[in-house]
Amino acid sequence: MRIKPKVLWFQGITCNGNTHSLLCANPNRLELFLNSFDLIYHPSLTTHSNLLDIINSNEGIDFLLIEGAISNNTDFFSISNSSTKDLLNKLVQKSTYVVAVGSCASYGGIHAKFELNEDITGVQNSLDKRAATRLKHKVINLTGCPVHPEWILQTLFIVKSHGKIQLDDENRPVEMYSTLAHHGCTRNEYFEWKVESDHYGTKEGCLFYDQGCRGPMTKSSCNKILWNDVNSKTRVGMPCIGCTELDFPRENMLETKKHIGIPFETPLGISKRAYLSLTGVAKTFKINRLQDKLIKYDD
Amino acid sequence: MKTVDIIERIEGEAHLKLDWRNGVVKDSRIEFLNFRGFEYILEGKAPLDALVYTPRICGICGQAHLLATVNALENLYKNANIDLEVTKKAKLLRELGLAIEILDSHIKWFYMFIMPDVASLSQGKYKDYQAMNGSKWLDAIKVASDTMKGLAIIGGQWPHTSYMIPGGVMCDPTLLELATIENYIDQAIMFFEKNLSGVSISDYMSFNSVSNLDDLRADLKDFKDLSFEHGLTNIGKSYDKFFVISDMLGFKSGRIKLINAGKINLDKIKESDEFSFDAKDKKQNKKKYSWAKTVKYDENFFETGPLARAMVGGRKFIKSIHKEYDDSVFTRVMARMDEMAYLLQKCKRIIKAVDISEPSFIKPKIKLKDIYYAKAVGSIEAARGSLMHEVEIEKGKIKSYNVITPTVWNLGPGSKSEPGVAQKAIIGSKSLKEATITLRSFDVCSVCTTH
């Protein structure tokens, strides 16, 4: 590996959210990244390079980062006069490691919901045989909508040092995607004692029962590595929408799917029987401290 | 002679097609060739799901779309004659989020999307503005990242939060949190003072005449010097007509056709796809060359964005610059950076006005799903100008959803006899560099244009 590995960022069918997420990395970490890697091309950042020139040159790429979904269709979408699929494969040919940045690049994400183009999918599904067999390391999927900048930086630094990174069944780095979004949420005590939020906009209450929070079913590090260094959605009162999982986007994301008042889905790996038994016990007790306002202001 | 160039660093890409005669652009076309189909995606979805989908129209202005969606959804209740209450606190927290996102966007645009190009006009000097290597480029990204923490405190994260919802907001900040947000704003103010204006923000806000340009120091002085040196005060002029759709953030809604600002009527906004590709038609009519649509007000092209807001709102410094330099590239850029100072102070006032004892959210009396039929519009001012969302719901699902983004106003296609706003601005350019700088002066968001 070069001392300053060459990184090329390719944009497919995207909203650019992952780019802006990267730019929101801790400023010192971002500077470290720019000094430790040679970002040879990014369509929003670099001015000195041209994508087609790089493709036509002999230049090798250490890390190919792709943001956005891929398609063979050029009626709806083209980059530099080519299809995203075509450019992707040309780039993969020259690359050692391929990282799908964000849910769209990993499996199609939000953009795959555009039904007039049936050919929108993620990087892995878009690799032609030649490109796929040539790769020595599996495509690394960093799901998330957007991805957290630290997940990108840490992946790059680990692979730079160790040459590889362990992936789960969805090809996501195990160390980032083994915890649940639920781990570290500041509303955990409310979850434990089944004190639900009556409605949005409160510091108190768990968002799982009514507001559709997918925290207990979603693999991510959002409450462990905070967003923008300071926070997370669930801490603030917005439910996790499960954007790192392959079923995102789902239907009715801001409410909990229930049948006859009972949640349809229970926390990951926990049976309905176990969850309902525990909930029944917890709900039996009214704990005043948890029913009250968290902070009691004067006047 | 015809040239085609691919333009990047516009939140996506576009093809700039120029027709030259005697070294001058006589006709221009801006082709947006990428379409993601959000309006189609939203059909059949649950109304509240729009709050998750629309921020993903754009990575840099997602919160603008979120607010437009919330306004549209709340107006559905209004149009269905159902009372809905939103507290002042919730409205303020929404505006705060929007304002911070606009600030972030303007900082990034200036240092990432336009200054590298303007600085390169003077070979050799101004190396600090270089993309990637320049110290000013990196400092700007750092400040943008830090300022955004303010939004993360009420939204949970940025990009892509849906903390605004019909009935209010999902967050319930403490005084501590509001104070922290103010800290980040103060840091951004220090950046503005030290790196942009070179004078204190209160001194800057007292500027009211074109002669104050001489009082500028720091990076805005560099921009001013470069503009005068390379004639940016003479290029990029377009129809000189301005449009602002919403009163939020203290802007004034209205339009300027000749001199004075007049009221607007949303019914006079007409979108056309005469030159725009048809998503459902395989064979495209030859006239159609872009995925961007065209939008006019009262059958005229109008510019929207910070310059429009300064003009309609009567901000003296920019009006004075405009009197001297019309709607040139120089005026347009100055208006955008001027808006930063205005918004920074506005953020501080918003924060001070929040009464944390008010509820953040009042549950609507009925669910949107239970309204049989309704139609509504949500309109707001985003970083790049006026943004409009039109939603129609029926039997619990979205029947139709239409988005008109500010970049459509400015960069939508026109005809040879009546070119679009940016097209007209580019006509008369004497070099490709001039043409692209003119294009950039509009702050293009390619992904928003075509959505």
Next chain:
Amino acid sequence: MYNYFSSKEELAKYAIKYSTNIVASQLREINNMDISSKEKVYLFTRQYFQSIKDSPEVVEYFLRVYLSNREVFSNGCEGFLCVGDFVTEVMILLEEGASKKEFREQDFFTAFSMFMGALGGFAFLSGENVLEKDVLEYSDGIAENIYRALKYED
């Protein structure tokens, strides 16, 4: 048996947990079967009626003692605590039925009361010895009533 419990209250609590457990494990077994929710209602009703027939005192205990003397159970049997296993099984039955679109959506308690009302009410009648036929012969009729009250409608 009296000597094994520290108080009447302890005995009472244990008795209710014991009787509930029987009913709960019956319903759990039925819930785990791969049959329609309608069939589950029928099967459970039949088993419950069989219990009324085989061990009428268990049902009696629940109706006469537990429900009528809630204050005896106030410490340690708060809310659903001691009948929790049974309530959990009813929740599972209802939720699954609604998700399969066999039952319609409604509030949990109104749905729950359809069961308890119909079954409990009938157990009461049986205890009063006013029924004309053997108790099991009424099982399908009651099950049909419960099912129709919960049934999904387009």
